[in-house]
Amino acid sequence: MPSKTFLSHPEWVQGQCGCGIIKFEIKYPARWAYHDHSAATRTLMGAAAMTYVGSWRKRFRIVEGKEALSDYRDDEKGITRRFCIECGSPVAYERDASPHMVNIPRGLFQEGVGREPRYHVRRGEGPDWAYTGEKIGPLKGYPSVLYERPRKKSKKPSEDDMF
């Protein structure tokens, strides 16, 4: 990870969507970074969790490609999710309840943002299929794939067995 002094603009850290049309930056350091395990994020992103960088809105700016930015608005939840219309990358997630903050997927930054994702939001909503650090090993014949052995079944009878 490059140190802050090697950034092209030490004050700002740049990120971009998957296809690179949309470029944005936040002022260094970010406010915080966290893993979002919420069911709302899972169903919209299709992932077990998303890692976000939270920035003050006034320290976030779109540098290029504003015209490629679209949004999905959920009035009921008071949430706006912005994404690239070309590649579909999520670019920002904003909550009415936190009008001064913008949340940006951590994976869109190549450089350090000044905050490590040490927080877990709505961990209890995470799915039972999420990877949580179980032991994994190589899968024969597939060098880029690691494999998690199935969990051993409990010997304790379940409620279904009792009735």
Ligand SMILES: [Zn+2]
């Ligand atoms: Zn894009």
